[in-house]
Amino acid sequence: MAATHDGYYLPHGTKWPIMGSIGLSLLLTGFALKLNGSAVGSTTMIIGVLVVAAMMFLWFGEVISESESGSYNKQVDHSFRWAMGWFIFSEVMFFAAFFGALFYARVYSVPWLGGEGAGGISTNPVLWPNFEAVWPTNGPGDIGGAFEAMPAWGIPALNTIILLSSGVTVTFAHWAILRNRRPQFVLWLLATVGLGFLFVGLQAYEYIHAYSEMNLRLTTGVYGSTFYMLTGFHGAHVTIGAIMLSVMTWRAMKGHFSAENHFGFEAAAWYWHFVDVVWLGLFIFVYWL
Amino acid sequence: MSTATTHDEHHEHHDHGPEPGLLRWVFTTNHKDIGTLYLLFALLMFFVGGALAMGIRLELFQPGLQFLDPHRFNQFTTMHALIMIFGAVMPAFVGFANWQIPIMIGAPDMALPRLNNWSFWILPFAFTLLIATFFMPGGAPAGGWTMYPPLVLQGGANVPFLIFAVHLMGISSVLGAINIIVTIFNMRAPGMSLLKMPLFVWTWLITAYLLVAAMPVLAGAVTMLLTDKFFGTAFFNAAGGGDPVMFQHVFWFFGHPEVYIMILPAFGIISQIIPTFCRKPLFGYESMVYATASIAFLSFVVWAHHMFTVGMPLSGELFFMYTTLLIAVPTGVKVFNWVSTMWRGSMSFETPMLWAISFVVLFTIGGFSGLMLAIVPADFQYHDTYFVVAHFHYVLVTGAVFAIIAGAYYWLPKWTGHMYNETLGKWHFWLSAISVNVLFFPQHFLGLAGMPRRIPDYAIQFADWNWVSSVGGFVFGISQLLFVYIVFSTIRGGEKATNRVWEGAHGLEWSLSSPPGYHTFATPPQVSDAEAHS
Amino acid sequence: MYFTRLSRLLVGALLAATGSSAFAAFSDLNMPLGVTPISREAYELHMLILIICVVIGIIVFGVMFISMLKHRKSLGHEPAQFHHSTKAEIVWTVLPCVILVAMAVPATNALINMEDTSESDLTIKVTAYQWKWKYEYLEDGVTFYSNLAPSSRQAIYEDPRAVDNYLRNVDERVVLPVGKKVRVLLTSDDVIHAWWVPSLGMKKDAIPGFINELWIKIDEDKTGLYRGQCAELCGKDHGFMPIVVEARNEEGYKMWVAERKAAMASKKVAANEAKKPLEAAPEEQAAVVTHASDLVQPSIVAAARSEKSGGL
């Protein structure tokens, strides 16, 4: 248990941030070089990824050992809570940009191209006379060719059930640690992680199917773009969340966390719920409606 | 002022000064060090961005092309804006936040000191990526700081670097903003209730919220640019069912809050300075807080006033016109409160106050032209002309930058322990205040006469005022060298500053020694109930 | 040389400031009064708000300067200690709201009028390119491109003052009849541009893949030349994309259409012989249409569309 003391914990000097900056810059420079067709791009990128990964490992490792050794008091714990909450809010806004794009395409640009509304009255007859606005669409230029839309009531519905159940299991895990029942805690965590990776696996299967059988690709006009960018970023977040929860499982098995002190786990759980809620938005607006 | 400060009773654990050597600056977790880094970085970027502005003014000095070819000119304009906004003004305000917020609310440091270091140390890398584009084939981005597709996608090698630099700046801002919010909510000394916080802290709290809400949207917008260019998505391509205007909506959903991100902390600084030199409490403290909050709220529902000419539905144009006009109300409240603070005060006119007064006048002029721009039928004439350029330089240069300079003079004695040279400060002020109006006021005339922005060369009827504007620009630019001289000579030495520094100053920071100890409050000070915000 | 220019400017500014009868000097500093009803509405709104802002400015800055003069420490003025007044704060919240409503009402009316492109007499389609304009008269079947005049282009690196209308001159003018409501359809082939002639009072973006509309009705008695230029950053030569509108009376306009048609016909013959340059293709198809719904002329559209999918 953390020994509370008066002073706010202030770390002296730290090497991790500068390491993170160098890693991020290598990663992004490498990516940019790769996109520009340079041969060194991929290598630079991989080095960057490794540096960032190492940095996170070391940085979080230090925080974890400080936490376990009781350097933090209640106030520090609060800081972490506030920070995680606002970080998740920033992620919500990141998704909002893509949801906004989807909304704009469906409510404005596609109907205009099809002749509805103020913008469409002359756009359609003059530029795209044979185009009818229906969603999903790959646009009047038929970009990417004929495709099939992704139905909601197959894998996506299954995935909804999986993700919602994982939200329940992670809450059970929370209850378990609040009662200091470590074995149950670990089990519920394992279940959550398992459901998370199951979700990712099914999503990957869905993508492969879409690419190979449905001709639904990232390049399938605005439908393909919004579909893959939204579900893709979501899938990436599920993966990150599942990794976070895996780390928490491993820590739980090592004997970390107590009924009073388990914010690391809670942060991962918050993140997991956020990913869950975003999925509901996706299911409704991308797959269903 | 009855503040018990215990900053000399250090907890043994924290009892250390700065680490020796230059690496101190790289590894530091101290809010004062990081604040200094932010401020110096901002100053450097102000000069890089300013040098580009001098290039722009040089080319526009007379008709015809003399110094820059058109493509290079567009690169200068684009990079000037990106560097000034993301490299100079925003980091300068974060620097103020780092230095001031902990010592104004009685906190030992920022809430998350390691993260604080990272927020800063992303920036030099981001700007290296951005500025490196000047040396790439095809040069720097030239599509304007607004990065509208499809034009920006014609950029060539610079496109991914521009986008990733923006991503990095976004990460830096969001992490920095989270830290500020957490510090303000969680680290206040006992007795420092929210409605006792100095206004600078309040305005930063609200600004930080705007940053967390707006920057990720920009990241999303540029991510879509990236995939449209390199991965075949069709967000901004009509043939695929997208729309180039969609980018503008997403961009300005970020972009308008962004302009308030650059002015709310300025309002905060001015609200600290004016009461001090009027020796009178700030008028309408609470209404200032509510006005700031309303501005922040409204800033999310006005974005399309930058896009009145894109062909929105009539109802959209009306909606965005009305909401934009509304922002004048809370902003007016601020201006009236400042003027009422001066009314029947006991004023003196030291350098920070001179800058603050000119801020109030010149920012208001910029606000008025903003209001004119909000009137859609008139904006059809103003849009994308120098009238807009004049508007935003009044709010950005004589608004944001003047407030930054005012704040620098105001707190420099506290930070360095030395008084700056008052005579030189006044010279700096008068030279700048006069030349900046010679620089930007005639741009209103140019815009009204029909000169579009973002052009390297112009019709002969615009020659006279461009010439005047350029002369003003050169004088203004050179005057800023004086500022650098004053700042660095103040850091190096000068008359010792007292703790309070200014006769009329109130607030926790003035109870500390000048300069304050490396770690300020190891145990929180008690802020008495009688302590009024300042 | 600079000195004379400077003195002319100073005199102009002075006259303007003193509000004397030097209207010529003043008009250099203000928005020009255009030649269409729309541009006059914009001008009137501009003046209304300018004056309101100036008055508010004088009051606010006036109060400020009075306290700066009288309430200073060096005069021994003791600071009052008041720090709020609910009454005053209500007044300066409500009063601006009222003023804003007074601005918004005429602005709303003007805007509704401006956006109404119905019942037009004539439609022209303007397509922007990097860096030139293409004009198609949909009813009269005239099509041409308009570029920066060669004289201006040559003067860029030499002596801009030596040529007429430097950067505001074109090789082919847009000719419009006065007194007719002209509907302009705007689009672009590559990036976003904006079509703007200040005296006509309307600016609209030309967006690839979309059509924007505006309308112009030049006053009956205002024949003449009106100059403007592209107003949205569109790349390297954005500053070199002028627009010149020549307003003619009805007969003048008809004569011009006839001339252009004859010229196009002979050019077409020449082009057919010389194995057809690419640009001639859409022009051949130009057909007479009157209303939006009639614009569905498969041939024009097919051409526009193939341009589109190619260009994007």
Ligand code: HEA
């Ligand atoms: C710090 C930055 C800042 C600030 C504070 C503002 C403040 C405002 N801006 Fe500005 N603006 C920019 C930065 C800023 N702007 C930038 C950078 C651009 C161009 C971007 C680009 O295209 O590159 C721009 C462009 C811009 C446009 C688009 C123009 C165009 O491209 O066509 C518009 C249109 O509505 C606008 C409006 C306003 C308004 C109404 C305010 C209001 O907030 C002003 C409110 C203040 C006052 C009104 C004065 C004080 C009030 C009183 C004394 C009360 C009484 C007054 C009355 C009731 C009249 N701005």
Ligand code: HEA
């Ligand atoms: C905070 C933001 C900020 C700041 C501080 C400034 C400051 C200045 N700006 Fe900028 N500007 C923008 C934001 C800003 N600007 C934006 C957003 C745009 C729009 C871009 C776009 O269209 O995409 C723009 C565009 C813009 C234009 C229009 C360009 C165009 O449309 O093509 C012009 C033209 O005059 C201009 C001029 C200046 C000048 C002279 C200064 C001066 O205040 C600068 C003064 C500072 C210095 C000069 C540095 C210090 C001195 C030296 C370097 C020493 C050397 C001195 C000499 C050689 C004399 N700016």
Ligand code: CUA
């Ligand atoms: Cu075409 Cu600018």
Ligand SMILES: [Cu+2]
């Ligand atoms: Cu705005």
